[in-house]
Amino acid sequence: MSDLPVLVVEDDSDLREAIVDTLMARGLEVLEAADGEVAIEAMGRQPVGMVVTDVQMSPMDGRALLAHIRSHHPELPVVMMTAYGTVERAVEAMRGGATDYLMKPFEAENLVDMVDKHRLKPSAMGGPVAEDPASLRMLELAARVADSEATVLLCGESGTGKEVYARFIHEHSPRAKGPFVAINCAAIPENMLEAVLFGYEKGAFTGAQAAHPGKFEQAQGGTLLLDEISEMDLALQAKLLRVLQEREVERLGGRKTISLDVRVVATTNRDLLASVRAGEFREDLYYRLNVFPVRLPPLRERPGDIVPLAKHLMEHHCRGKRPLPRLSEDSTRALQAHTWPGNIRELDNVVQRALILAPGDEIQAQALHFEAATDGLSSTPGGNGGGVDAAQLPSAGGDIPDGHALDDALKDREYRLIVEALRSEGGSRKHAAARLGISPRTLRYKMARLRDAGVELPRDLGAKLA
Numbered sequence: 001m002s003d004l005p006v007l008v009v010e011d012d013s014d015l016r017e018a019i020v021d022t023l024m025a026r027g028l029e030v031l032e033a034a035d036g037e038v039a040i041e042a043m044g045r046q047p048v049g050m051v052v053t054d055v056q057m058s059p060m061d062g063r064a065l066l067a068h069i070r071s072h073h074p075e076l077p078v079v080m081m082t083a084y085g086t087v088e089r090a091v092e093a094m095r096g097g098a099t100d101y102l103m104k105p106f107e108a109e110n111l112v113d114m115v116d117k118h119r120l121k122p123s124a125m126g127g128p129v130a131e132d133p134a135s136l137r138m139l140e141l142a143a144r145v146a147d148s149e150a151t152v153l154l155c156g157e158s159g160t161g162k163e164v165y166a167r168f169i170h171e172h173s174p175r176a177k178g179p180f181v182a183i184n185c186a187a188i189p190e191n192m193l194e195a196v197l198f199g200y201e202k203g204a205f206t207g208a209q210a211a212h213p214g215k216f217e218q219a220q221g222g223t224l225l226l227d228e229i230s231e232m233d234l235a236l237q238a239k240l241l242r243v244l245q246e247r248e249v250e251r252l253g254g255r256k257t258i259s260l261d262v263r264v265v266a267t268t269n270r271d272l273l274a275s276v277r278a279g280e281f282r283e284d285l286y287y288r289l290n291v292f293p294v295r296l297p298p299l300r301e302r303p304g305d306i307v308p309l310a311k312h313l314m315e316h317h318c319r320g321k322r323p324l325p326r327l328s329e330d331s332t333r334a335l336q337a338h339t340w341p342g343n344i345r346e347l348d349n350v351v352q353r354a355l356i357l358a359p360g361d362e363i364q365a366q367a368l369h370f371e372a373a374t375d376g377l378s379s380t381p382g383g384n385g386g387g388v389d390a391a392q393l394p395s396a397g398g399d400i401p402d403g404h405a406l407d408d409a410l411k412d413r414e415y416r417l418i419v420e421a422l423r424s425e426g427g428s429r430k431h432a433a434a435r436l437g438i439s440p441r442t443l444r445y446k447m448a449r450l451r452d453a454g455v456e457l458p459r460d461l462g463a464k465l466a
């Protein structure tokens with residue numbers, strides 16, 4: 001999505017015009033209002049990325065506007081413009097929850113710096129698409145917490161965008177210039193995870209031919225994302241807790257401790273508190289990670305995002321390859337009617353399939369094939385059980401990747417076997433793994449790899465451990 005507009009609220013029309021012109025000259029989208037009431041109306045019509053407001057206005061002044069914003073959009077950045085010499089006003093504004101203040105008269109550069117520093121920039125660096133009010137609230141929250149050093153725990157179903165939000169938090173934090181290092185705790189074999197996280201010295205174990213810094217060290221000065229933290233075994237959880245408490249790490253086989261300056265963001269698609277109750281996750285680690293929990297709602301709870309996300313994903317996949325097709329009205333309706341158990345990852349798969357099936361300039365509903373396994377059988381408009389009917393493939397010149405047919409067929413077979421095994425064992429990973437003749441860890445690993453490859457496992461499966 002494009003950047004959210006900056007809302008300028010000022011009753012002095014000359015000053016308002018000057019501010020608006022200054023911001024527009026920098027390429028920013030701007031909305032204007034002459035007092036608090038008009039500003040609230042404008043915010044009701046469309047989301048904004050920041051408010052710059054005067055204090056003294058009528059009928060509704062800046063203080064009342066700020067109070068309204070804090071109760072309706074708690075995380076929206078608000079900069080108050082106060083008259084020179086009224087320091088008390090500035091203090092009062094900050095107490096009322098203003099993000100910052102500008103003392104009048106101010107230079108154009110000060111204004112621009114202030115706006116650049118605080119405004120929400122969802123489109124920057126592939127940031128989250130957020131159009132639904134629920135997503136905007138989440139984005140505001142993420143922007144607010146980004147500014148702090150707090151450990152963040154992002155919880156949400158698989159495919160809701162936890163990693164996207166983790167990056168957003170990093171990119172909007174004072175550590176943005178530092179590294180962002182991600183590690184998927186479920187995708188690394190158990191016996192390797194400790195070495196990967198904490199690093200090792202040469203000879204620490206068979207095969208350690210050279211010293212290697214761990215992910216914690218690699219993230220120095222930046223952010224470390226511990227993805228799927230619930231999948232870490234209890235012994236390693238204890239070591240992780242120690243590292244987080246002491247803020248220092250010791251490489252495997254090493255003797256010196258290395259001080260850490262790393263902000264940690266963790267994600268989970270399981271109810272971590274339930275894992276604590278079940279004795280699978282350490283309570284002390286849970287509380288250490290849960291300093292600032294952010295829940296990412298499933299896509300079905302933010303319907304206003306579905307079409308903007310579909311367009312964003314289409315743009316992403318078409319860039320440099322083909323002109324962007326339109327979504328027909330019936331396909332828009334079908335997208336909105338689906339419940340998206342696999343969330344945005346499922347939407348991405350649907351979009352990619354549609355682009356293959358509809359090489360023209362419009363995507364019709366029959367090109368939309370929803371995941372077969374998500375709701376048992378089919379939710380495809382064409383009622384084909386979710387599978388792609390060969391008759392619907394474009395005859396020639398279609399954008400079908402070649403050279404991966406065997407690979408895809410094997411992945412497909414593996415996926416089906418895993419789903420079948422999980423189904424027959426009522427979702428128990430332990431028993432499904434036994435049925436497949438592999439360890440539960442390997443099953444978890446394969447499931448994570450499938451997810452990374454964009455394959456969504458049915459939501460009702462794969463959540464139980466025993």
Ligand SMILES: Nc1ncnc2c1ncn2[C@@H]1O[C@H](COP(=O)(O)OP(=O)(O)OP(=O)(O)O)[C@@H](O)[C@H]1O
Pocket residue numbers: 127128129130156157158159160161162163164165227267268269309312344345348451
């Ligand atoms: N708000 C968003 N805007 C744009 N793309 C998004 C958004 N949310 C998710 N995506 C895309 O959807 C896919 C899944 O997102 P992501 O990997 O962040 O989900 P997740 O919740 O971390 O999933 P999992 O729990 O399975 O690891 C990615 O391709 C990501 O780029």
